[in-house]
Amino acid sequence: MSSADIYRELILEYYRNPRNFGKLDRFDIEAHDTNPLCGDEVSMQIRVGAGNTIEEIRFSGKGCAISQASASMLTELAKGKPLGWVKGLSKEDIFKLLGTSDLGPSRIKCALLGMKVLKTGVYGYLGAHFEDSDADPTR
Amino acid sequence: MSSADIYRELILEYYRNPRNFGKLDRFDIEAHDTNPLCGDEVSMQIRVGAGNTIEEIRFSGKGCAISQASASMLTELAKGKPLGWVKGLSKEDIFKLLGTSDLGPSRIKCALLGMKVLKTGVYGYLGAHFEDSDADPTR
Amino acid sequence: MLETEALDVEQVRADFPILTRKVRGKRLVYLDSAATSQKPKQVVQALVDYYSTYNSNVHRSVHTLGEEATAAYEAARERTARFVGASPKELVFVRGTTEATNLVRFAWGERFVEKGDLLVTTLMEHHSNIVPWQLLARSKGARLEYVGLTEEGTLDLAKLESLLKESPKLVAVTHCSNVLGTINDVEKVCSRAKSAGAATIVDGAQSVPHMPVDVARIGCDFYAFSGHKMLGPTGIGALVGRKELLEKMDPFQGGGEMIKEVFLDHSTWNEVPHKFEAGTVNIADAIGLGAAVDYLTGLGMSKVRDHEVKLMRYAMETLNALKGFRSYGPSDPSTRGGVLSFNLADIHPHDLATILDEEGIAIRSGHHCAQPLMRWLDVAATSRASFHVYNSYDDVDSLKAGLEKAGEIFKV
């Protein structure tokens, strides 16, 4: 897959006009992470609604098109879902959102940063333990 | 030169029956050094006589035949000489005593350990500065 | 300069086997030498020779292999020291620049820095010339202050002077910035720092590989550099230090080789530089570094420098014409080292690097281990193209074409 394919309209569109970008006034969950190897940053805030659902979700951050677009796409997908749904999220889901899995190992970390932040936040809220290996492309 | 030549009678004789081995009751100069790379040790004591001569000299130490024999031979040579004579000593003098210069670089350090101790002691006594390079086989 | 005196790039390239490799079907255009340089076959051959004919531990050995290995290791020390104008007794082999600054932190800093002391570094440093001083300041209750930068990305010398009035214990400065390319007048900085009573450490990671360096003229107390950026193997580098200072310092790591005698309750130390080389040293790679020094010496460091200035001039002219192209650091190529950091419109450097990679072009993207500088530049990251002896105008042209393609994809 060529880079022209990776950076198709959709990703560029989300990069330049990210959905759910910003902060919430009231929120129950907040998480932040950076990719130490490339410096990308993503924060997420979630307001939990009735029945432990993701009532509202916002992200902010800076970084490459892949990290920011995938975080933005993920917030759209997550909105309205029960918190427990987050546990089932896998990297394949992210690849589906992005429309590609053909990323080098370092770019995969960019793609999965949003998911890592979302899981960290939700698992912390649920009192569960986040297993790093899920977001580790070397495994 | 083969090792049978290096370890000729003379060196073995000095190794097993070192001349001037031991300690002085009264002495004006004392110096000690070890070869950190192989652990050989040599100490020397000198009693300074009239006209700044080496009136009495003893050495002690432990180590290989080459380090101990050359230190012992050197004490014999030095005895009675003026202190200033020590300054002119060079590694060639030691090779002459040993009857060989065909030693690998690490064994040269063994051969020159006695001279290094003698120079350190005498230079200290004369207030002079001992230049290491003299006894450094890598120079 | 006569044309015959210039570097013969084609001849140089023939010494670097990796350059014949294809990346994603394209010719490899390697523009990431500031991260690590490629290695000429002479360096690799030095490793192969060592391992296949005289591999042995050094210094404590009486047998032939051991004496050959020791002689080669010490000869490499001698050649590397002479290469930067130092004496071999003043050169400690370390893993690289980072280990060198950390050695100074522990062996000099823990001994000589006290509560309330001031340490000075600059905003353009690599993390390896910042974090050790942060850790030292924390452990000793000292203060760490930064010399800021001018608009052009050079040191704010007025700020330096005002910090020097506070009698700092240490001034740490890079010879050449790995992001801005700025070459600092380290001779002047060290002389001013010395007058103020400060010890000085110069980070030579981006200078020693690219220009003639003479530590005696610079007049610093410590000078650090990495072998892998100067055509040498990974895992080896050097700290050069003034002998009297090295002798006064505590040892760094404890173990074999650095001791003179070990008793149950205490130990005494070997002579410098061995006092700082604990345990089995990186014999093969030190010898490989010696071969890299020979290779560079053979080319001539002035020629290497001239070549890179010419390349930089061409690159700046060529790339500045691109829409949305913005570069950082001094505008005069002759005052910079061979690194060019830039951004292209709103394309994130990682995305840019991915697109260029598809064209066989290797650049670096990110914070370049200089986060404080990134914040000062007010960017999250930059792209960086960096040169070495094997780069040519063709490589710059390829980069330009790659950037044009990226501009199209991102609809810049």
Next chain:
Amino acid sequence: MLETEALDVEQVRADFPILTRKVRGKRLVYLDSAATSQKPKQVVQALVDYYSTYNSNVHRSVHTLGEEATAAYEAARERTARFVGASPKELVFVRGTTEATNLVRFAWGERFVEKGDLLVTTLMEHHSNIVPWQLLARSKGARLEYVGLTEEGTLDLAKLESLLKESPKLVAVTHCSNVLGTINDVEKVCSRAKSAGAATIVDGAQSVPHMPVDVARIGCDFYAFSGHKMLGPTGIGALVGRKELLEKMDPFQGGGEMIKEVFLDHSTWNEVPHKFEAGTVNIADAIGLGAAVDYLTGLGMSKVRDHEVKLMRYAMETLNALKGFRSYGPSDPSTRGGVLSFNLADIHPHDLATILDEEGIAIRSGHHCAQPLMRWLDVAATSRASFHVYNSYDDVDSLKAGLEKAGEIFKV
């Protein structure tokens, strides 16, 4: 054991180009593997491949070469970790055993050891497992005590027990002595130390190269070893540490790669093991160590061990018959590693080594970085023959002939 299952020494020897070399006109008889082992061509080839096809800096790179180098480096970590029964997140690449113990001294010791604390090591340690604890004790005002030895050169376990009653903070012990050959029951020592609340560090420099090792079974907190003694390149080794402990520890060296974020006044750290790998790592040699691990795994570590026990048995039988021959350490070859220290009459080990060298035989002579042990043995130095996979009965026979010649020259 079926004969067909034994190591095929001739086949192994064909992998080691250096063994075809002549020394002083004689066949090279290399009996100094405890100092550093020779390297099979597979290891050297891994270095050549790296440098000539995918050399690049790791971890911070988006381009193809960088991703290949990163993948190879991390794969080497994975294979090396599995080789000793650890997880890759628990394995820090260092220069060698010495850097590993010093890392623990600084990153664990400076953090967790306090004034008045007790540190315990043993009389049979290499300087690299003594000097760091002396320095730590001095810097913290702690005490260092030694477990003594029995007549046979094994640990005095009664002394260990009495020291454990004083609740030491650390017990440092070697898996296999580089002088006596003694293999310690480190599983037992660690379990006793753990019950007493002590952290444990095991020096695996002489065990990992020669026998199957499983750190999980040993149950230590830290395990250290060197690549260059296990058929790998110089300049690389490993510290294995329990993940929770590594996470709690301070960083060691500061710089690139080990940080997460750097601000002007403080920094935060990367995840383990990267937190302890500051600066550009020794990429090529880590990959080379991975190749050495593959080579040893291919041979099978049990076979390696069996081979060395057989050689040791033959050597002890053969050499003990010589006039004036005296060896040190346990008398049962099956309880020892592949090192045999000895003296021949009153011939100093250096003189012996010089005479043997003339026969092409490389042995080590001196204090073997174990001066406290030398004092306990009441000798200034010993000679040491040590074995690895490429040694054969022929080598032992050559040694015997060489010692006989030395005896003649010295008129023993």
